[in-house]
Amino acid sequence: MTVGQEHDQAVTRAVPPARAARADTGRVRHAMGAIGRATFLAAVAGFFALPLLWLATAPFDAHPTITASFPEFTLNNFRSLLDNPYVLTSLGNSVLQAAGSAVLVVVLAALAAYALSRVRIPGRDALLYVLLLLSSVVTGTAAMVPIFELATRLNLIDTHLGVVLTLSGGLLPAAIFILKDFMDGTPTSYEESARVFGASPLQILWHIVVPVIRPGLATIAVWAVASVWGSFLTPFILLRSPEKSPGAVILYTLYTEGGSPRLDLISTFSLLYSLPVVLMYIFVSRKYGFRFHGGIKR
Amino acid sequence: MGFVFPALVLIGVFLIFPALWTIYLGLTDFRLTGLAAADPQIVGVDNYTAALGDERFHTSLWLTVQFVLGSAIIGQAGLGFSIAWALRNRTGPVKRVVEGLVLLAWILPSSVVAFLWIALLDRDQGTLNALLHMPGFAWLLDHPMLSIIVFNTWRGTAFSMMLYGAALENVPPSHLETARLAGASTFQQLRDVVFPRIRGHMLTNLLLISLWTFNDFTSFQITAGGPEGRSEILPVYIYNVALSGGRLGFGAAVSFLVLLINLVLALVYLRLLRGRRGAEA
Numbered sequence: 001m002t003v004g005q006e007h008d009q010a011v012t013r014a015v016p017p018a019r020a021a022r023a024d025t026g027r028v029r030h031a032m033g034a035i036g037r038a039t040f041l042a043a044v045a046g047f048f049a050l051p052l053l054w055l056a057t058a059p060f061d062a063h064p065t066i067t068a069s070f071p072e073f074t075l076n077n078f079r080s081l082l083d084n085p086y087v088l089t090s091l092g093n094s095v096l097q098a099a100g101s102a103v104l105v106v107v108l109a110a111l112a113a114y115a116l117s118r119v120r121i122p123g124r125d126a127l128l129y130v131l132l133l134l135s136s137v138v139t140g141t142a143a144m145v146p147i148f149e150l151a152t153r154l155n156l157i158d159t160h161l162g163v164v165l166t167l168s169g170g171l172l173p174a175a176i177f178i179l180k181d182f183m184d185g186t187p188t189s190y191e192e193s194a195r196v197f198g199a200s201p202l203q204i205l206w207h208i209v210v211p212v213i214r215p216g217l218a219t220i221a222v223w224a225v226a227s228v229w230g231s232f233l234t235p236f237i238l239l240r241s242p243e244k245s246p247g248a249v250i251l252y253t254l255y256t257e258g259g260s261p262r263l264d265l266i267s268t269f270s271l272l273y274s275l276p277v278v279l280m281y282i283f284v285s286r287k288y289g290f291r292f293h294g295g296i297k298r
Numbered sequence: 299m300g301f302v303f304p305a306l307v308l309i310g311v312f313l314i315f316p317a318l319w320t321i322y323l324g325l326t327d328f329r330l331t332g333l334a335a336a337d338p339q340i341v342g343v344d345n346y347t348a349a350l351g352d353e354r355f356h357t358s359l360w361l362t363v364q365f366v367l368g369s370a371i372i373g374q375a376g377l378g379f380s381i382a383w384a385l386r387n388r389t390g391p392v393k394r395v396v397e398g399l400v401l402l403a404w405i406l407p408s409s410v411v412a413f414l415w416i417a418l419l420d421r422d423q424g425t426l427n428a429l430l431h432m433p434g435f436a437w438l439l440d441h442p443m444l445s446i447i448v449f450n451t452w453r454g455t456a457f458s459m460m461l462y463g464a465a466l467e468n469v470p471p472s473h474l475e476t477a478r479l480a481g482a483s484t485f486q487q488l489r490d491v492v493f494p495r496i497r498g499h500m501l502t503n504l505l506l507i508s509l510w511t512f513n514d515f516t517s518f519q520i521t522a523g524g525p526e527g528r529s530e531i532l533p534v535y536i537y538n539v540a541l542s543g544g545r546l547g548f549g550a551a552v553s554f555l556v557l558l559i560n561l562v563l564a565l566v567y568l569r570l571l572r573g574r575r576g577a578e579a
Contacts, residue, residue, distance in 0.1 A: 033484070037384045041396055044381055048399040048452065051414040054425060058417075104308075112305035133509065133564050134313055134557075143553060144537065145546045146319035147312070169312025172305055201301070230407035233515050237541070248409040252519075270410040281405050 055274070058267035077268040086242050087269060090250035093160070094229055094273075097246055100164040101171065102224040106217055108168070109175035114205050116176065117183035118191075128180070131173035144237060151238050158240040166238065167228050175220045182216030183209065222284045229277050247273040317557065324551035329544050338547065345551035354527065355552065358535040359559075362512060364443060365450070365531050370511035373451030375504055378458025383488075386466050397459070404456030412519035415449050438521055442529035446517040453516065458503055465499035466492070498571065505567040509560055532556055 156162030254265045328338035419437040523530035540549020
């Protein structure tokens with residue numbers, strides 16, 4: 001215990017009587033604070049819930065409008081949604097692209113983060129920062145043109161692989177950045193004894209490091225899946241045929257021939273399309289605890 | 299060291315290479331169609347001088363500054379911190395509901411949330427106008443920037459909330475208690491006890507959310523930069539110029555300018571971070 005903490009506790013324990021008056025006003029202020037806090041939290045909950053209302057009501061409404069209202073309950077919207085030939089395949093495409101990217105990102109990031117965490121190279125942190133910076137710019141709109149060109153020349157246009165590789169390349173720096181800090185926090189003594197017994201680096205990583213940083217890997221996997229699941233621009237640019245497009249793109253094709261949005265289909269598909277990520281999030285946060293570790297903290 | 303190799307290859311091909319290519323394309327008159335598509339010519343810095351002199355680029359840059367300041371720094375970081383502060387030593391259903399709603403806004407797919415906001419803000423039938431009894435108020439036409447700023451705040455607050463929530467756990471409760479007994483107001487507690495301790499977290503958070511917001515394309519799905527370019531932030535501007543307008547070379551030049559601006563932004567934050575470490579040592 002440091003001197004400062006001891007001092008604090010002493011102050012906390014012995015409140016001199018002269019402070020009693022101040023404590024009274026303190027109590028009033030405390031009550032006001034509690035009311036203010038409750039009002040603030042209610043407002044926050046309202047603000048965040050309001051746009052979500054429509055997603056909860058419209059899919060079950062026989063005559064959905066754009067206003068969130070109490071639905072005239074029906075499940076017909078789900079049936080008519082399934083009549084659209086691209087809906088189910090697009091969900092399959094989303095699963096394929098998200099799972100592919102997540103596996104690639106988790107495996108490559110774990111390997112790279114392990115190496116970067118255990119080996120000291122000058123300029124390592126600077127390199128990570130530069131990559132992080134590049135990734136946030138390049139996965140945005142800035143490099144759309146070269147990415148399109150690159151995919152054309154590598155014959156990756158209109159392929160799932162093109163989408164997976166492009167998105168993974170963009171996600172990797174942040175994944176390495178976050179995972180490296182998980183790795184930095186694990187003790188190296190077990191690894192050293194394993195090495196004495198002749199374990200290869202890959203065996204050490206798989207049997208010793210991976211079990212310890214499992215929450216970190218789960219966080220990265222969820223984050224990668226959610227990013228890919230929601231990404232619109234990359235598949236929008238790289239994919240041509242609707243049979244290969246993920247849900248994010250297909251959502252924008254659910255219009256009538258006259259060009260007005262089919263609200264029944266859009267709301268229902270939105271709900272269907274959102275459920276997997278929400279369920280995955282709940283599952284992982286129950287099982288591993290979804291949280292940020294050091295990487296971001298410093 | 300072989301472990302780093304696969305990741306570096308992927309990053310090299312799909313990140314660094316496109317970035318370098320952007321620099322090269324920015325020096326050409328490359329177009330999507332027409333004569334310059336088949337045989338692009340090197341035009342030197344013409345694209346850059348054209349971009350820097352373009353009124354539309356200036357407007358777009360200014361709108362982006364408003365977008366980042368309003369939605370990332372004031373909106374996401376400010377609101378995220380306030381929520382984390384209000385929830386700090388709470389448990390139970392209130393905390394779970396508030397955190398759950400904020401997180402839901404963050405994890406839903408961007409196409410879905412874009413549509414939710416179009417529905418919320420619709421002129422004739424939007425839920426917001428129905429609630430406020432203001433039928434016919436065209437939020438997206440009359441206040442496009444305000445709309446996308448509030449939207450992006452709603453969308454991204456979860457990240458700051460979670461980060462500050464973790465950061466606040468590092469502030470010893472005894473210090474706050476002492477300050478409170480000494481009669482410090484909430485503002486004074488924040489200024490003197492909390493902020494100095496979480497300064498590193500704040501800067502990293504601001505760096506990440508500023509960069510993400512600067513390059514965010516989701517607003518395209520709500521306003522497409524309109525009406526009349528009044529919400530055309532830089533990513534949307536690049537899209538409109540390069541892919542819709544077909545001026546790929548010019549678009550690449552603007553992309554590179556964006557990269558430079560981001561670099562400056564990152565350096566400023568890192569400088570501030572280092573300043574903190576220097577002061578501690």
